[in-house]
Amino acid sequence: MRNLYILGLAMLLLLSGCAPKFDQETEVVQDSDKKAEKAIIPRYNISDSYYKAVIPYKTGKARGIVSAYINNRLDIDEFETGLMRIAQDSYPSDKYFFQEGQYLEKDTVQDWLKRKRTDAQQKAYEVAVAKDKKNPKPLPNEGLNPIFDTSNEDPGYEAAMKKSPIYVGAIAEQNYLIKNNEDKLEVGGIVIGIGINSHHYYNLPDSMGGYPRDVEISDADIEREGKKAAEEIINRIRTKKEYASIRDIPIVVALFKQEAASSVAPGNFIMKAKVDANSSKIGKWETINEKYYFFPSNEAKNNYPDDALMVQNFSDAIAEFFPNFTAVVGRGFYKDEELKELTLTIPMQFYGKAEVIGFTQYVTGLIMEHFDNYISLQVYIESESGAESVIVRDAGESEPIVHVYN
Numbered sequence: 001m002r003n004l005y006i007l008g009l010a011m012l013l014l015l016s017g018c019a020p021k022f023d024q025e026t027e028v029v030q031d032s033d034k035k036a037e038k039a040i041i042p043r044y045n046i047s048d049s050y051y052k053a054v055i056p057y058k059t060g061k062a063r064g065i066v067s068a069y070i071n072n073r074l075d076i077d078e079f080e081t082g083l084m085r086i087a088q089d090s091y092p093s094d095k096y097f098f099q100e101g102q103y104l105e106k107d108t109v110q111d112w113l114k115r116k117r118t119d120a121q122q123k124a125y126e127v128a129v130a131k132d133k134k135n136p137k138p139l140p141n142e143g144l145n146p147i148f149d150t151s152n153e154d155p156g157y158e159a160a161m162k163k164s165p166i167y168v169g170a171i172a173e174q175n176y177l178i179k180n181n182e183d184k185l186e187v188g189g190i191v192i193g194i195g196i197n198s199h200h201y202y203n204l205p206d207s208m209g210g211y212p213r214d215v216e217i218s219d220a221d222i223e224r225e226g227k228k229a230a231e232e233i234i235n236r237i238r239t240k241k242e243y244a245s246i247r248d249i250p251i252v253v254a255l256f257k258q259e260a261a262s263s264v265a266p267g268n269f270i271m272k273a274k275v276d277a278n279s280s281k282i283g284k285w286e287t288i289n290e291k292y293y294f295f296p297s298n299e300a301k302n303n304y305p306d307d308a309l310m311v312q313n314f315s316d317a318i319a320e321f322f323p324n325f326t327a328v329v330g331r332g333f334y335k336d337e338e339l340k341e342l343t344l345t346i347p348m349q350f351y352g353k354a355e356v357i358g359f360t361q362y363v364t365g366l367i368m369e370h371f372d373n374y375i376s377l378q379v380y381i382e383s384e385s386g387a388e389s390v391i392v393r394d395a396g397e398s399e400p401i402v403h404v405y406n
Contacts, residue, residue, distance in 0.1 A: 039185060041097060051084065051098035054177060054185065060100030062109040062173065069113060069170045070195060072259050074266035078292075079256055082269050083174055083193045086254050086288070090274065091176040091189040101173025103190075103243060107139065109171050112233070114143035115164075121149070142236070144168045144229045161202050162215050167225035169258055170195030171233070187249050192233060195256045196226045198267070219257075223271065226255035230273070231282060238280035251275040253282065265292040265331050289336045295329065295344075307332060307339050314344075314370040318363065324349045340395070341376040350383050357404055360389040364402055373397060 040055040070076050084098070117125060122141045129138040146164040171194055178188030200215040230253045237243045237251070252274055259267040268290045274283045293300040293307075296315075301308040315328035330344035346363065350356050360381060371377055371393075377400070379391040393400035 041185075051087075051093045051096065051176070053098045058099055058102060060173065061102055062104050062106045062171070063100065065106060065109050065113075066170050066172050066195075070258060071169075071197075071199075071201070071261035072263055072266065074263070075195070075256075075258050078266035078268070079170065079172060079193060079195055079258075082256065082290075083172060083191050083254060086269060086272055087174065087176060087189070087191045087252065090250070090252050091178075091191075096176040096178050096188060097185065099175040099177055099187075101175055101190075102187075103175075103237075103246060104171070104173045111139045112142055112144050112171060113168060115145045115166070116143040116147045117141045118147055118149050121147075144232060157208065158204060158213075161200075161204075161213070165197070165200030165215055165217055167196055167217065167221070168194060168229045169197040170256070187246060190246065190249055190251045192230075192237075192251060192253045193256055193269075194226055194229050194233070194253065195258050195267075196222045196229075197258050198222060199258075199260045201261065214260075222257055223255070226271065227282075227285065230255065234275050234282055235280050238275075248277045250277050254288070264297075265294040268292060291334050293332050293334065295332060296327070300332070304332075304334070304339070310370060311342075311344070314366060317366050317370070318346065321362070322348070322359065339375055342371070342378075344377075344379045346379065346381045348381060348383055348388070350388065353404075356381070356383075356388045360391065360402060360404055364391055364400060367391060367393065367400060 042052050042055060066079055067076050070079065087096075126138040145166050145168055148160065148164045171192070174191040174193075175187050176189040176191070177185045180186050196217075198217050200217060202213050202215075204210055204213065234251065234253060238247055252272060254269050254272040257267050257270050259265065269288045271285045272288055273285045275281065276283070293304065295308065295311045297308075311328060311330065318328065319325050325346070325348055328344050328346055330342060332339050332343075333341040348359060350359070363379065363381065367377065367379060373393065374395055376395040377391075377393045380387065381389045381391075387405055389402065389404040391400050391402050
């Protein structure tokens with residue numbers, strides 16, 4: 001489904017009802033670590049919902065960390081794109097340009113995602129590093145997760161593991177560039193995302209039963225540990241000499257609640273706060289009321305019965321005339337308790353291109369009949385051969401855009 005979603009998103013970018021902006025391609029100078037580098041601002045902007053990315057595109061210093069540390073594949077995309085959505089409130093896309101994080105190094109983030117070490121553990125670690133010629137020097141003891149100081153032989157191992165879960169599961173940095181008075185690009189804002197686990201997975205030693213364990217982390221613990229990690233990260237960015245060049249840059253920090261590894265819907269951002277330039281104090285935390293629901297599911301039916309019925313009626317209308325159809329599946333994105341975006345996938349068995357065209361035409365008519373246009377809607381029709389067609393209707397548009405793949 002994820003590959004289909006990406007393919008459909010590509011079509012959405014090309015066919016979106018939002019009028020693309022064909023500004024002139026602009027050549028500018030980008031200030032980077034006090035070095036002037038030539039950069040290009042693309043002339044094409046998909047919509048105001050997206051940021052232009054400066055060319056040449058710079059990959060993040062901690063690239064790959066998010067995908068390596070997040071358990072749920074759906075969370076990976078939402079973590080990154082959700083941060084961009086949050087950034088819009090402070091760094092509007094008509095003035096700022098996107099760039100992956102250029103300040104938090106990969107080794108640094110990896111170390112922050114580890115457990116804090118006891119003095120004895122730190123000493124043992126430094127001795128081990130000294131023996132390994134590949135490691136130039138030991139990293140400081142800056143793990144953001146709780147100390148775990150119980151050997152495998154200790155009968156309290158499992159109890160200690162339950163009391164000391166891995167809370168902080170991911171850290172992401174995004175930079176937002178702006179033109180200064182000299183018409184040069186410089187960093188105008190930073191966003192830091194902190195992914196907090198909602199489940200702690202671990203294995204006991206073989207001698208103790210060995211099979212995987214799953215401890216659910218409460219919302220209260222997620223919020224507490226997320227805020228604590230945010231305070232520490234901001235303090236380090238503001239006080240460490242390697243980040244001196246960005247001390248006068250405002251920062252937005254956001255907490256992301258990661259879903260269980262087996263979840264069919266991604267996690268969601270729960271809180272955000274601002275940090276003023278030249279300050280290490282985090283401002284008032286704001287609750288973010290966002291959540292994804294899978295359709296069909298008991299959770300969606302219980303929380304949003306009208307929307308669940310709307311999707312079910314749409315699915316039933318298809319099944320009435322197409323006996324080889326199974327069911328519509330999808331997910332809805334809710335913000336402030338209101339359905340904002342609905343993504344549906346329709347699996348079908350087809351026996352020719354004419355049938356694909358006819359089915360797509362019929363589904364398009366049902367979309368007009370069953371879904372109000374305040375919902376941003378993407379419908380992907382697929383078969384065993386892959387993507388067959390895509391139907392996209394942006395919120396506020398009266399008619400969808402339809403594409404049948406060759």
